[in-house]
Structure formats: C-alpha cells, structure tokens
Amino acid sequence: MVTEGIRQIAVLGGGAWGTALANLAARAQPSVQVALWARNASHVEEMSATGVNARYLPGVPLLSNIRPTADLADTSNADVILAVVPAQTLRSTLEALAAHIKPGAPIIICAKGIEHSSGLFLSEVAASILPDHPPAVLSGPSFASDVASGLPTAVTLAALDGELAAELASLLSTPWFRLYSSTDLRGAEIGGAAKNVLAIANGVAAGRGLGASAGAALLARGFAELSRFGIALGAEPKTLMGLSGLGDLVLTCTSPMSRNFSLGVSLGRGMTLEEATQRSGLTEGVHTCGVLVDLANAKRVDMPIASAVDAVLAEQITIDEAIAALMTRPSKAEFGEIR
Numbered sequence: 001m002v003t004e005g006i007r008q009i010a011v012l013g014g015g016a017w018g019t020a021l022a023n024l025a026a027r028a029q030p031s032v033q034v035a036l037w038a039r040n041a042s043h044v045e046e047m048s049a050t051g052v053n054a055r056y057l058p059g060v061p062l063l064s065n066i067r068p069t070a071d072l073a074d075t076s077n078a079d080v081i082l083a084v085v086p087a088q089t090l091r092s093t094l095e096a097l098a099a100h101i102k103p104g105a106p107i108i109i110c111a112k113g114i115e116h117s118s119g120l121f122l123s124e125v126a127a128s129i130l131p132d133h134p135p136a137v138l139s140g141p142s143f144a145s146d147v148a149s150g151l152p153t154a155v156t157l158a159a160l161d162g163e164l165a166a167e168l169a170s171l172l173s174t175p176w177f178r179l180y181s182s183t184d185l186r187g188a189e190i191g192g193a194a195k196n197v198l199a200i201a202n203g204v205a206a207g208r209g210l211g212a213s214a215g216a217a218l219l220a221r222g223f224a225e226l227s228r229f230g231i232a233l234g235a236e237p238k239t240l241m242g243l244s245g246l247g248d249l250v251l252t253c254t255s256p257m258s259r260n261f262s263l264g265v266s267l268g269r270g271m272t273l274e275e276a277t278q279r280s281g282l283t284e285g286v287h288t289c290g291v292l293v294d295l296a297n298a299k300r301v302d303m304p305i306a307s308a309v310d311a312v313l314a315e316q317i318t319i320d321e322a323i324a325a326l327m328t329r330p331s332k333a334e335f336g337e338i339r
C-alpha cells in the first residue's frame, strides 16, 4: 500500500486548483500535513500570514494542516505529490522537484494540457523526468471554486496500476468530492487536454450569438472529434464517455465560469487574443491547441473544430470564415468517419 500511513501530501501550484485540492486533501486526511508549494515567496508569505490565498481563491480559508511554502525542499517528506502547475510549466517544476522527492512517491497530475514543445502528454513528461515515480491523473468536471465551496462533483483518478488508482482515489475522497478509479491513464488525460480547445469554440459561438442550437451541435461534434483523437491515441472509448471526457467537455463548453469558454466568448465578441487572455487568465486550450492539431494530423485524425480554433488563434482566418468553413464541409455520414 503506497498510501498507507502517509504523513505528508505535497501540492505543487499555488493557483485556484492547487489551493482547492490542498484544502480537499487536508479535509480528507486531517492528520496529514499538506505542503502547498508556490513559486513566489511573497505570495507564500501572504498566504501564511492571512490563512487564505487571496490572489487565486479568495474567501476560502486554508485548513490548519496546510503549510504554504516556496521551498521545494519542504516537500521532501511527501508520500504523494499533486502536480497542479500550468501544463506548460510541469517539466520545469518536476525537474526542480527531482532533487527533493521522496523515493517512489506517486505524482498525481492535475493540470490539463499537452506539452507543446515536445508533443508529450503530461504523464509522459512526468515519467521522462521522474521514471521511478508512478504517474496518475486526476481529471473531470471540477471548478476550483465549486470544490472549495463544498459543492458536489465526481472526477476520475487514473493510474496504470489499478490498486494505486483506487488508493489515491480514496485518499482524496470527501463527501462532496467523489473519485472513480481507472487504469486508463492516457484516456483520462486526453479528455482534459482536448476539452479546453473545444470549449474555446463553444465560447466563440456563444459570444457571436449563434444560439443554443449551434452550441449543442458544436458540443456533439466536438465530442465526436475528441473521441476519434482519443481512440487513435490509445484511450479506451468508455473513458472518453466518462467524467474526464464527456463530463468535463459538457461543463467547460457550457459554463461561463470556464476560462476557456469565456476566452472564446470574448473572441466571439471581437476582442483580440491578448485582450481576451487578460480577461480570462490561464487558458490551457490556447497553449494546447496547436500541438493537439499537430498530433491529430500526424495520426490522420480529422479534428475540424480544433483546427478551426487553431487557425483563428493564429489569425490565419477570421471567426466568420471559420464558421462558414465548418458549415460548408462536404456532407457525410454522421458516424462514418469514426475509426
């Protein structure tokens, strides 16, 4: 039992999701110390002095068994690591962690994306840097502020070793946060990465005033291309239909609380990408879009919606041209192209 008798959990990332998960772990395991690592020392001092992460998760007191720190050496006793930094910064964070991590400690990846410099999935990034630490993925419909407020949801916790996945799921389980275990690591991380790109498209449609019918059609066709991509990359179809796939896609494509959806809304209303990013904050879909489309092209998977988002973000086509192109593609059987 990897998690038996655990004394410390480390959460890497002092943003909204890292803080919500630190509180969740601290509540699920009241006798365990939770180290909440953030890179910025003044931010950590602020959290330690006030007992709240006012920059990213205001109004949510940190539980008393959480210790904010800016020093990765303070995580060296952690039996389990939750990696909750932005996807494109996972590599540098884990490289810095390597000198401190306890032997064998599993790493639960809670970020959502694909590394654009390498085309690697985040579990592959983790395995390449820390090969002796089993990677796991936590993914599903879960806004940080919902989870931090005790609103109920359910997510997937995947690891190649089913026993480890089940242990980690029970470690973080609370009455309002239900974790289902899975051994489909790739499937769980694909949903979280792809849905952010598709949510930008749904946001654009909403911002352009295209109506609820268009939103539902985009969601369904977005799921079709997420599924094609996932299956081509080794995901199990049932995972894609589950919490980390369809579940998170529906949440992110329909809620103005999603940063990716809201970025799309701003773009649809005519803002520039820079203006929209300033308004929405961290939008993982923007950073993953290009590499997602490259991977799809390499596998000959048709992803017209993701490709349209990519072309719009790169200013190769306008939003109206993208909509027209999607609507005038040659007619075909609805499911004919699913492999």
Ligand SMILES: NC(=O)C1=CN([C@@H]2O[C@H](COP(=O)(O)OP(=O)(O)OC[C@H]3O[C@@H](n4cnc5c(N)ncnc54)[C@H](OP(=O)(O)O)[C@@H]3O)[C@@H](O)[C@H]2O)C=CC1
Residues within 6 Å of the ligand: 013, 014, 015, 016, 017, 018, 019, 038, 039, 040, 043, 056, 084, 085, 086, 087, 089, 092, 093, 110, 111, 112, 113, 142, 143, 144, 145, 281, 282, 284
């Ligand atoms: N928010 C949510 O509801 C959910 C988020 N996620 C995922 O969690 C991940 C983190 O998102 P979230 O917590 O919302 O992000 P936030 O925007 O709330 O916070 C980002 C955090 O990352 C830190 N950071 C930025 N660059 C680096 C770096 N180079 N090294 C280390 N830390 C860095 C920031 O620190 P600084 O202040 O110093 O810049 C900040 O603490 C994303 O992949 C997201 O998709 C998943 C599920 C839900």
Ligand SMILES: O=C(CO)COP(=O)(O)O
Residues within 6 Å of the ligand: 112, 140, 141, 142, 143, 196, 199, 248, 251, 252, 257, 258, 259, 260, 261, 282, 283, 284
């Ligand atoms: O992943 C999320 C909810 O499950 C959060 O989505 P956003 O990053 O778009 O806000």
